[in-house]
Structure formats: structure tokens, C-alpha cells
Amino acid sequence: MLLVYPYKQVPVYWRRLLMESSLIITAHQLLNLTAATAPDPEVARKLIHDLDTAMVVSGAPGKGRHALGHGILDQVQQWLSSQHPRQKFSYSQKRVLESPVIQYPIERPPNLPSFTGFSDHVYNNKGPFVFKVGAVDHWPAFNDHPWSSIDYLLSIAADRVVPVEIGRSYVDIGWQQRMMRFEDFVEKHLIGSEVGYLAQHDLFYQIPRLSNDLIIPDYCFVSPPPTSTYTPPLDVLQNAWLGPVGTITPLHHDPFHNILVQVVGRKYIRLYAPDQSEILYPHDGIMANTSQVDTSCPDLQRFPRFKEAVYTECVLSPGEMLYIPPKWWHDVRSLEMSFSVSFWF
Incomplete structure (x- = not known):
């Protein structure tokens, strides 16, 4: 049923x-x-x-x-x-992709904003920016409970069952989702060569012990006012993104304000403002929040106006946070094995 x-x-x-x-x-x-x-x-x-x-x-x-x-x-x-002692794993067993040349960098203010400063930024509908390193240095995930240690993660969750996306991207033919043991996910996908992504999953509700390793940033409580396109969630929504080098979240937009925290590894992120939507060629129907264009290799015969689209970009490194306003299109690619947390508010 x-x-x-x-x-x-x-x-x-x-x-x-x-x-x-x-x-x-x-x-x-x-x-x-x-x-x-x-x-x-x-x-x-x-x-x-x-x-x-x-x-x-x-x-x-x-x-x-x-x-x-x-x-x-x-x-x-x-x-x-x-x-039952397990095989020792390390994030050092990994491939790394070369960082793209950043031509249109996202704003990086030299100081962390105050709570009221960030609130003004959000209320005035200003764009994305990268927070100066230091906002999440106190998380246990960066200290005595290091998420950079696969052995630590396995000690918490080796036999737990998690939903894993199998395939390069959720828009590809053949993409599917499987439930599997966390240790099997590590062996086959994080360490092995098969593409698999634990993506947009509330791992911290499922495994509360891991939730103790992070602290919701104060910035997530600025309470943006509702608009015709934005309805605040009842609570801050937290999702885990854990995967090997080369995982992709295709160009799409979300309905909430988002602070994306990079905990392990690096990600390349490209963003387009909502006013670019028409030339990003969204899908029809239930996938209208996802573009048909592969930004890494756009088919300009099918999508000729995509070349006019204006974007901003960054490489997000461990300890950095990126603010993404609602309806801003973003394409995310892991340059190495990566663990990120998104906070929707």
C-alpha cells in the first residue's frame, strides 16, 4: 500500500x-x-x-x-x-579533480557578518556569498568527532541502512535509489569506483548521535518574511550530502534559504539568479525546478540561449559556508570525496 x-x-x-x-x-x-x-x-x-x-x-x-x-x-x-573490528579506511584513498578556473567569483566578505547584518542581507534580497572561515570551527565534526575519519563514521553507523543514489545524476536514464548498509556504501562508492551519492537525506534525524557533531548556525534563525514564492519551513531542515569525487547535483533551484556547510573535501558550485530562469531551459512538470542543460558540456544547438546566462561560482573548502537564496539556480560538483550539510530555513 x-x-x-x-x-x-x-x-x-x-x-x-x-x-x-x-x-x-x-x-x-x-x-x-x-x-x-x-x-x-x-x-x-x-x-x-x-x-x-x-x-x-x-x-x-x-x-x-x-x-x-x-x-x-x-x-x-x-x-x-x-x-567486530573493521578494516581501516582513509579519505586519503581518493581521486581528486582539478579545480576549475574561477572567472566570476562569488562574493567573499572579509569578515563574518553579524546576526543583524546577515538578517539585513536576507531581508533585502541580496545574493549569495561565502562566509569567512571560522563560523563552524567549533563543531565536533571538525575536532574530536572528525567526519574526515571514515573509521569514526563507521563506528557510529557501519550497519545502519541509508538511501543511496546510484548513477551520475538524478536526471540521467538508469538513475535509481537503493537502501544499503553504510559500510557497503563506503566500500563500493566512497572507496570503490562505483558512482553513488548519499544525497539530500536527513541523516541526523535518522542517526541522532551524528547530530551531536554539528550545531545549527545562528544565521539560520533570521526568520525571513514569507513571499509569493517563499514559505518558511516549520523548522530548520538539515540534510547530509556524502559522496565520492565526481558526484553531481544538476542545475536546479530550491524553495528555501540555504546555508551549505562544507565539512570534508571540496565542491565546485555555480549559481544563476532567478531572472536567468528562462534561458536555463527548465524541465516541464514536476521537475520544473531542474534545468535540462548539463553545465559542464552544454548542448548549444538544443539550448542556444544558455550561452547568454550570467553566473557566479566558487570552490567551497572544508570549514566554509555558502549562503544560497531561494530560487537561485545552482549546480554542484564534488572535486574530491565530500561531506556537506545543507540547512534550509
């Missing part, structure tokens, strides 16, 4: 039924684990796979269900991580 409806329209009772039945199965698996003289790691992994998948798909509706499910998953994952 979950597949009968568009995902956002699935009635809550079907999602709750999935969650409740999965918790019953989990209780049975826990009994088998705790009753065994020598608990079987494969039973523990099966438990994580089943419950994690159910929570991601259902959204864990029901009073206290997310906290209950997370508590079980976290404890079983920590037991597995402590009992």
Missing part, C-alpha cells in the same frame, strides 16, 4: 502499521539475541536492516516511536562496533 500513493500522500495509518509491525519483529529478534549464549552478529545486522528500513520508509510515526527505534538501533550498532 505504501507504493500505491505518491510518498508524501501515503496515509499515516499505513506508515504506522509498518512501524508497529516492525517493532514487533524487532522485539522477537532482540529476544533471540539476548537469549543466546553467543549472540549472532548476523541476527543483529538483520535487526538493524529491518528496523532502520522501516523507520526511513515510514518516518517512524506514533508517539515515542522514533526515540524507541533509535534507542534500539544505537545500542545494537554500538555492540556490533565494539565486538
Whole structure:
């Protein structure tokens, strides 16, 4: 029944039924684990796979269900991580793409803006800019809980199940999304040669232990006023973007203000103002927020006016943040293995 409806329209009772039945199965698996003289790691992994998948798909509706499910998953994952040493990985095992020559650089003010200064910038509909390094240096993800260490990430999430985009870009034929163990994602995609991207996923709601490694920037609480094209979300929306060199988010725009924080690796980002929309050749229908043009190799016979489009660009490095206003088109390409967090507000 979950597949009968568009995902956002699935009635809550079907999602709750999935969650409740999965918790019953989990209780049975826990009994088998705790009753065994020598608990079987494969039973523990099966438990994580089943419950994690159910929570991601259902959204864990029901009073206290997310906290209950997370508590079980976290404890079983920590037991597995402590009992079974894993192969050591390193971000040094990677390819790096050469940085493009920046011809039209995004503004980089010499100082971090004050809260009121940023609020004025947003209220006056000014454009994107890169924050001076220093706004997120205090995050544990840059210090004692380093996201630059794959071993650390595996200790938190090796057996957790995450949605991975398979393919170069979501507009390509053959693109698909698969649920897989985080460690398998690391081996096949971060370290291996297969293209796969953990993209626009609220990993921090799914794995709250990771949410402790970041702090929502104060700038996300400036409360921009609603407009005819912008409705503020009820809360700051956080999404993780983790993938190998060469991953692409094609030229598109989003409905919210966005602060993109680069934690690991570098990304090349190109932005176009909303007034360029007509010559960016948006798709029709539900993908109207995505351009048909591949900015790295535009087909100017099909899209002749694209050559007139004016853009600004940057390479975003670890510790830097980029502000992207609503409806600004942006194309994002990883120059190396990369971990980013977007905050929509």
C-alpha cells in the first residue's frame, strides 16, 4: 500500500502499521539475541536492516516511536562496533579533480557578518556569498568527532541502512535509489569506483548521535518574511550530502534559504539568479525546478540561449559556508570525496 500513493500522500495509518509491525519483529529478534549464549552478529545486522528500513520508509510515526527505534538501533550498532573490528579506511584513498578556473567569483566578505547584518542581507534580497572561515570551527565534526575519519563514521553507523543514489545524476536514464548498509556504501562508492551519492537525506534525524557533531548556525534563525514564492519551513531542515569525487547535483533551484556547510573535501558550485530562469531551459512538470542543460558540456544547438546566462561560482573548502537564496539556480560538483550539510530555513 505504501507504493500505491505518491510518498508524501501515503496515509499515516499505513506508515504506522509498518512501524508497529516492525517493532514487533524487532522485539522477537532482540529476544533471540539476548537469549543466546553467543549472540549472532548476523541476527543483529538483520535487526538493524529491518528496523532502520522501516523507520526511513515510514518516518517512524506514533508517539515515542522514533526515540524507541533509535534507542534500539544505537545500542545494537554500538555492540556490533565494539565486538567486530573493521578494516581501516582513509579519505586519503581518493581521486581528486582539478579545480576549475574561477572567472566570476562569488562574493567573499572579509569578515563574518553579524546576526543583524546577515538578517539585513536576507531581508533585502541580496545574493549569495561565502562566509569567512571560522563560523563552524567549533563543531565536533571538525575536532574530536572528525567526519574526515571514515573509521569514526563507521563506528557510529557501519550497519545502519541509508538511501543511496546510484548513477551520475538524478536526471540521467538508469538513475535509481537503493537502501544499503553504510559500510557497503563506503566500500563500493566512497572507496570503490562505483558512482553513488548519499544525497539530500536527513541523516541526523535518522542517526541522532551524528547530530551531536554539528550545531545549527545562528544565521539560520533570521526568520525571513514569507513571499509569493517563499514559505518558511516549520523548522530548520538539515540534510547530509556524502559522496565520492565526481558526484553531481544538476542545475536546479530550491524553495528555501540555504546555508551549505562544507565539512570534508571540496565542491565546485555555480549559481544563476532567478531572472536567468528562462534561458536555463527548465524541465516541464514536476521537475520544473531542474534545468535540462548539463553545465559542464552544454548542448548549444538544443539550448542556444544558455550561452547568454550570467553566473557566479566558487570552490567551497572544508570549514566554509555558502549562503544560497531561494530560487537561485545552482549546480554542484564534488572535486574530491565530500561531506556537506545543507540547512534550509
